[in-house]
Amino acid sequence: MQSGTMKWRKKWRIAVRNRQIYLLLLPALIALAVFQYGPMWGLQIAFRDYSIFRDISDSPWVGLKYFQRLFASPSFFRVLRNTVIISTYKIIFLFPMGVFIALLLNEIPFVTYKKAVQTMVYVPHFFSWVVVYGIFTSLLSSTGLVNQFLLHLTGNRYNFLSNPNNFRAVLVFTAGWKECGWNAIVFIAAIAGIDQEIFEAAQIDGASRLRRIISITLPSIMPTIMLMLILRIGNLLTAGTEQILVMYNAVVYDVSDVLGTYIYRMGIGKMEYSMSTAVGLFESVVGFGLVITGNALSRRFSASIW
Amino acid sequence: MHRRIHSREDIIVDSLACLIGLIFLLLTGIPFLHVLSKAFSSETALIANRVTIIPSGFQTGTIRHVLTSPMFIHSFLHSVLVTVSGTLLSVVVTAMAGYALSKRTLPWMKGITVIFVFTMWFNGGMVPRYLLMSQLQLTNTFWALILPAAISVYNLLLVKNYCETIPSSLEESAWIDGAGQARTLFTIVIPLSYPVLATITLFMAVSLWNDYYNPMIYITRSSMKTLQVYLRDIIVESQSDTTMISTDDINLLPEGVRAASIIASTVPILLIYPFLQKYLIKGIMIGAVKG
Numbered sequence: 001m002q003s004g005t006m007k008w009r010k011k012w013r014i015a016v017r018n019r020q021i022y023l024l025l026l027p028a029l030i031a032l033a034v035f036q037y038g039p040m041w042g043l044q045i046a047f048r049d050y051s052i053f054r055d056i057s058d059s060p061w062v063g064l065k066y067f068q069r070l071f072a073s074p075s076f077f078r079v080l081r082n083t084v085i086i087s088t089y090k091i092i093f094l095f096p097m098g099v100f101i102a103l104l105l106n107e108i109p110f111v112t113y114k115k116a117v118q119t120m121v122y123v124p125h126f127f128s129w130v131v132v133y134g135i136f137t138s139l140l141s142s143t144g145l146v147n148q149f150l151l152h153l154t155g156n157r158y159n160f161l162s163n164p165n166n167f168r169a170v171l172v173f174t175a176g177w178k179e180c181g182w183n184a185i186v187f188i189a190a191i192a193g194i195d196q197e198i199f200e201a202a203q204i205d206g207a208s209r210l211r212r213i214i215s216i217t218l219p220s221i222m223p224t225i226m227l228m229l230i231l232r233i234g235n236l237l238t239a240g241t242e243q244i245l246v247m248y249n250a251v252v253y254d255v256s257d258v259l260g261t262y263i264y265r266m267g268i269g270k271m272e273y274s275m276s277t278a279v280g281l282f283e284s285v286v287g288f289g290l291v292i293t294g295n296a297l298s299r300r301f302s303a304s305i306w
Numbered sequence: 307m308h309r310r311i312h313s314r315e316d317i318i319v320d321s322l323a324c325l326i327g328l329i330f331l332l333l334t335g336i337p338f339l340h341v342l343s344k345a346f347s348s349e350t351a352l353i354a355n356r357v358t359i360i361p362s363g364f365q366t367g368t369i370r371h372v373l374t375s376p377m378f379i380h381s382f383l384h385s386v387l388v389t390v391s392g393t394l395l396s397v398v399v400t401a402m403a404g405y406a407l408s409k410r411t412l413p414w415m416k417g418i419t420v421i422f423v424f425t426m427w428f429n430g431g432m433v434p435r436y437l438l439m440s441q442l443q444l445t446n447t448f449w450a451l452i453l454p455a456a457i458s459v460y461n462l463l464l465v466k467n468y469c470e471t472i473p474s475s476l477e478e479s480a481w482i483d484g485a486g487q488a489r490t491l492f493t494i495v496i497p498l499s500y501p502v503l504a505t506i507t508l509f510m511a512v513s514l515w516n517d518y519y520n521p522m523i524y525i526t527r528s529s530m531k532t533l534q535v536y537l538r539d540i541i542v543e544s545q546s547d548t549t550m551i552s553t554d555d556i557n558l559l560p561e562g563v564r565a566a567s568i569i570a571s572t573v574p575i576l577l578i579y580p581f582l583q584k585y586l587i588k589g590i591m592i593g594a595v596k597g
Contacts, residue, residue, distance in 0.1 A: 011413035020487040021406045025418065028403030031456035032422060038438045039430025045437075101330065107323035117327040119583060120334045126575050126582060128516030130534045134541045134568040135337045138344060138561075141545060145340055148355050161545075181334070209319040242519045246538060260432070267433035268523055280431030288428045 046278040052271070066278040075262075076279065083258040086239040089172045091232055097180040099225055102187030103213060118188075121181025129246040132178050137161065140170070167252040174247070175240060186228060190221040227298050234294025237287045259283045344565035345369055352559050368558055372566040380529070381536035382571070388448050388521075388532060389514040392455035396510045399456045401503060404465025405495060408472075419466070426459050432523070439524055450524035451532070455514060461506040468502035469495065504585045508578065515574065533571050540567050 015022060046066055048059040070076050101121060108114040124132065139145050140160040147157045160170055194217065202212050241260025248256045257265075259279060267276030339359040344352065348363030356362045372378050407419050430438075436445075444450040472495060480490040496503070518534040525532065531539075544560035575582075 015413050018409070018412055018487070021409055021412060024402040024406040024491075027399045028422075028457050028462070029418075031399060031453070032425065034442075035435075035438075035454040035457070036425040036429065039434035040428075041430070042434030042437055043430050045434065104323055104326055104330075107319060108327050109320045109323070113324065113327065117331050120331050122583065123338075123576075123579065124334060126512055126516075126579065127572060128518060128534050130518050130538045130541070131516075131568055131572055134537065134564060135341050137541055137545060138341050138565060138568075139337055143355060143561075145358065177333070177337070181330075208315050210315075245522070246518055263432050264523070268436060273433055273437065277431065277433045280433055284428055284431055291427045 043277060043281055043284075045274050046281045048274060050274045050277075052273070062274075066275050067282075069275065070278050070282070078254070079257050079259055079262040079279075082256060083237055083239045086168055086171060086244075086256070086258060087236050089168060090175055090239070091229075091236075093172055094176045094180055094183070095229060095232060097176060098183035098228075099187050099221075101181060101184035102191055102221075103217060105184070105188060106191050106217065107209070107213070118181075121184070123181075124178045125182035127178065129178075129243050132174055132243075133246045136170070136174050136177075161247075162249055162251040164252050164255045167248070167256050171240065171243065171247065171256065175243060187221055187224060190224040191217060194220045230294045230298045234291040235287070236290055237283055341565045341568050344562060345569045346566075347562065349557050349559045349562060352562050368562045368566040369570065371558055372563060372570050377531075377536060378567065378570065381531045381533045384448070384530060385515060385533035388451045389511055391448075392452040392514045393507055393510045395452060396455045396458060396461070397503065397507050400458055400461045400506060401465050401496075401499070403457070404462045405469050405491065405499075407462070407466045408469035410470070422457075422459050422462060436523055445524050446527050446530065448525075448530070451514070451517070451520055454520075455510065458506070458510065461509055464506055465499070465502055468499060472498055501585060504581070508582055508585055511578075512575065512582070537567055537571055540564050 042056065045056055045059065047061060047063060048056065049062050049065075050056060050059040105114055105118055108117065127135075137144070141147070142157050142159065146160070150156060150158055160166060198216055198220075199212060202216055207215065237259060239258040239260075241258060241264075244256055244258055244261050245264065248261065260283075263276045263279050263283070266272045266279070336359055340357070343357050343359055343361040345368060346361040346364055346366065347357045348365050351357050351362035403422075407415055407422075409415055429435075439445050439450050444453070476494055476498075477490050480494050481487075485493065516534065517532075518538065521532040521535050525535070540560075541564055544564040
């Protein structure tokens, strides 16, 4: 006990001596307390009958009422299902694309051409979702460029943007267009870190190009691939709320309404604050569990992620 | 990579890689070129669907109409205001804190880092955040967009990791010379940290400029729309509305106006793209690979 106090006093003295350093943390801590931890305090309205006409602390406790209602509502499960489906599609189709682009760039023999492709595929990452939506509206609308081709080829137009049958595919494709190039960066870095002598030795031993990709490049970046994949799966509940809020419309709600958009329409739109906070809390808790599990797993592949 | 021997296989793989690279180049480029051409094509070409990836019946009336329309100018300026002030605030606050957290040996620093990082994994969610903002009476003010930008934990970790790579001997020698901690920060640490400061500046600026989600939630007054919100309205309207907008000298199609608005709102991003390239890729490396 005595030594504990001594230790604490010693720490305190060091801290006081370096008070200027701690002072630098102050604005960030205030912002964090207000805008990050503040909303966490508000999470209690998931367990209260909150209304805007009274304070949070004046609202009566209702226990798990909203969670019971939630788990009894079919729309919640539809939304949860959409979230997992869209997110899974994005992992299955887009995650390998990042690896593929990195491998591809590594095989392009002309440096200038390689740089040009690389520069180009990064660009869409810096466009907003609204701009991406605008670009693809121009391409996919009934009078858009793609439908011009289809009209020539098949004589029919195809409805892409308000068709429940393919709207998820539109979401996955546009997300890929925007982010795949950018997602390749970390794999490009991993490939750049491979010892060139291994390639040269393999070449002398007569290993073919394809052989070298399969037996050297891929295994060398496998830890990075596994790490990124685990982290991505840890974010399973992030299906792309902002993208969907920008791109969806009432016709495709059934197939594209995800947790984030559902919370928005119920909470901000219909002002069902307690109910939508319950959905949000569910999302946060499950998401937290997944991320923590993912990080714990990823430590097996790499020392730490930060 | 040096390849001196060109086997038949080498040639096949090389040309295949170039070909697929070209496909990616076109897949990325054509959608943007298409919108660019639409913005500068005449309305007759648009109606006849003659526009592909080069302007047909070149004209600049549409883009001039967009750039002089009061709604576009207002929302553009709102976005500039939010982006510039939010970025300034964010960079100062985040850089200060990131530097402090890099002093890992000081008491409680690791604990404080955990307090920051925890918010990356768990948050209060949209509705409690919205209610907090209305309680603070920040809704329908630009502060609702600027103030929360003050702290980005991701950027904080970038700065922290970067500062940890600055040799402590440099700072110690400054202290020995009698410089205080504040002076050491300004004369030694900040000049050495330009790359990471540039990185977080660009990150923040791009995310504030492109943000649709927060303005949509916190700004409901139509006179206060930011650019992305205004742009989405135009895009949605243009899908159902095909009537001509007549101005003094030119008839405009909503489709053309939409394209020109997209182009005009992307220009700032494209202008800083060379810097984005240079710094962000370095930045994401610092973030992804523990330095």
